[in-house]
Amino acid sequence: MTEHRSGPVRSAVAREAILSATATLLVDEGWDHLTIEGIARAAGVGKQTIYRWWSSKGALVAECLLDGRFFAVEPVVGDTGDLRRDLRDWLTPVLHFLNTPTGRSLLHSLVAAATEEAGVGAHLSEAFGADRLLADRLRAAVAARELPPGTPVDQLGHAVFGALIFEVLSKDEIDVAAFLDLVEFLLGPRTALFAPAAPPAPA
Amino acid sequence: MTEHRSGPVRSAVAREAILSATATLLVDEGWDHLTIEGIARAAGVGKQTIYRWWSSKGALVAECLLDGRFFAVEPVVGDTGDLRRDLRDWLTPVLHFLNTPTGRSLLHSLVAAATEEAGVGAHLSEAFGADRLLADRLRAAVAARELPPGTPVDQLGHAVFGALIFEVLSKDEIDVAAFLDLVEFLLGPRTALFAPAAPPAPA
Amino acid sequence: MTEHRSGPVRSAVAREAILSATATLLVDEGWDHLTIEGIARAAGVGKQTIYRWWSSKGALVAECLLDGRFFAVEPVVGDTGDLRRDLRDWLTPVLHFLNTPTGRSLLHSLVAAATEEAGVGAHLSEAFGADRLLADRLRAAVAARELPPGTPVDQLGHAVFGALIFEVLSKDEIDVAAFLDLVEFLLGPRTALFAPAAPPAPA
């Protein structure tokens, strides 16, 4: 039973123009300064067309996020068998990007958007790859016994990302080396391979 | 030799009224909806008096934060000798507060403010006590060899706080138990006391 | 071939409310005290709607003037064949009106408006009827040879009106009798009818 109605259908052209304008303006101008009128103007679209399909500028940003319009994230974290090294290799360029004005401002904007729109927060870490990419690598590390069984991989990924957010919010510049060290600490002591099942038995 | 200037002096009454109104309105209405006009109205003050002394609403919030106008933080984390237990005891009420509408909204507001005003971000963790209180307890734990020497206590505190922020931004409700487990994991495996000087040297 | 534009059209309701509020407020409060915000408030209209169509409060007053919103001027100056008497009959109530607080203040306001907005000055005398009404009667007088041929009727009307303005600006109260006498003098000596063509040629 397909739903059908008369009249023209949602304009894909308009949708694309709107989301594209949103992403561009957010990056260029920041969350404050991002306005519906500005988006409509840049997209060559009526305001009503935006309001018809999205409830707020937060919703627009959330959809941009889902569409991956902000980062072209490296789709994988390498797996050389050395978890700590892999994470360093993956994190280092991310941290450097976040030390550029663009990177800082983009993260600021996305965090600001997240405070107003639940949908942005819910997908923020995914957009950075911290969700799937990082967690997957951690899961592999557990399987490979580089991390103890029972490690809360998803949460650990979020903690790393949370630390990153806080670092950006609270300092003028991320101390890359210190941050990498912190991540290393959070993973716990580098030990001999964990026994398959038994919990770590202190001597 | 102090610098002299004749003429009237800054009104302490106005300052207090403005900061107090700012704190109240931020808690009650949230960061968006917080307006200079609203603050002026609530404080019974001219707008110019605000602009004369603060450059933005972000600066106002930052000063409120420094004045500790948002939380009456428990001034200590207990020290029973059991770090994990002490942290649980300290964190639990904080987490529950952040699960109330007021708590959630306040953290959202402060994070939003931090994205616009560096000063807010710089003092956010202090306001929550995550800086001094938490780090001090961690330092004591290092001294008591509950944590390995060389633990980056300050950063660890920030990581915990960052994880907390991210949890609030990305979920509708904090899973208190899971978060406490995460913190426990971040502290590393519960081990016998660390040797005084030598770091654990895995083979 | 009219120029087309899609979209909504100027609201006649808003226009009427704005001009009506302007006229009322100008009469009641005076030129200073007349504010765009006050007009918008009284008209139940957004400020932007005013700024969209008028450039200043002067322009608003000018339009009110053109619409004849300040005076319901007696549409004719009587013509009994006696110019001086007709002018007295027409001027007397005007002068008395200008001796009331309302009349004085209205003329003050219009003159003040004229100093800021050329359009007000250009139509001031019309609004008082000094332009068409008075000049027409003078023209008739020239035709009837009550005034010499070549009398600059338009300018004479303006001079009478100018004298009136100056009287109101410079004195607390118009001396009605003296003003009427002045007008009589300005018309020149009451003479026998002027010869049709030849100007009076004194020896």
Add this chain to the structure above:
Amino acid sequence: MTEHRSGPVRSAVAREAILSATATLLVDEGWDHLTIEGIARAAGVGKQTIYRWWSSKGALVAECLLDGRFFAVEPVVGDTGDLRRDLRDWLTPVLHFLNTPTGRSLLHSLVAAATEEAGVGAHLSEAFGADRLLADRLRAAVAARELPPGTPVDQLGHAVFGALIFEVLSKDEIDVAAFLDLVEFLLGPRTALFAPAAPPAPA
């Protein structure tokens, strides 16, 4: 019994600086744009010093007017025995001055001031010399029987000045020749010398 009190006396320096600044600013910026704060700033004076001695900016302008700070009026209207020619000679440069931007704007400003401050209106014509100078010349003309006895000389002078004001308010530029013609008409027909006592007896 003189009233006396201790303490310093009104500062002549401040008075001069304030009036001078007022005159300069009025000429340069116009009545609107003339502000107490601006005057205080330009005069290097506290606002209170202005408010202590004058009740409004209108009062300041009135005092400037009395001090003759706006025009250096030709102190006499010539008397060649030919009234019409003398008036032309005196009026022509005045009219040309009022056709300059400065002149126009100054008259506009003074008229605007007059609408707010009775004192300005009361002395406006004096400042232009229309009062004493013009009326004196007219009086002399009556004495010389160039004008009929009983001519309301003061009022006639005001009428000329009023016509001038209206001309400036209502047109972009004064038509000098037409204005001079008007004045000539207002003086009445050029006749043989009036008989000393008898009213003009038409043939």
Add this chain to the structure above:
DNA sequence: GGCTAACCGAGACGGTACGTCGGGTCTTTAC
């Protein structure tokens, strides 16, 4: 020589209004 008062500059204060921007809704015309 001190005291007292009024003067002065400076400028903070509670306000009102400015002219602009953007929000979200509604209306009109065109496709």
Add this chain to the structure above:
DNA sequence: GTAAAGACCCGACGTACCGTCTCGGTTAGCC
């Protein structure tokens, strides 16, 4: 029925001045 254009009411922006009020400092003139 969707879309562009944009007018509408509204609320906030940050600024300019208002007129009042403290300040600290500086003169008079009288005890």
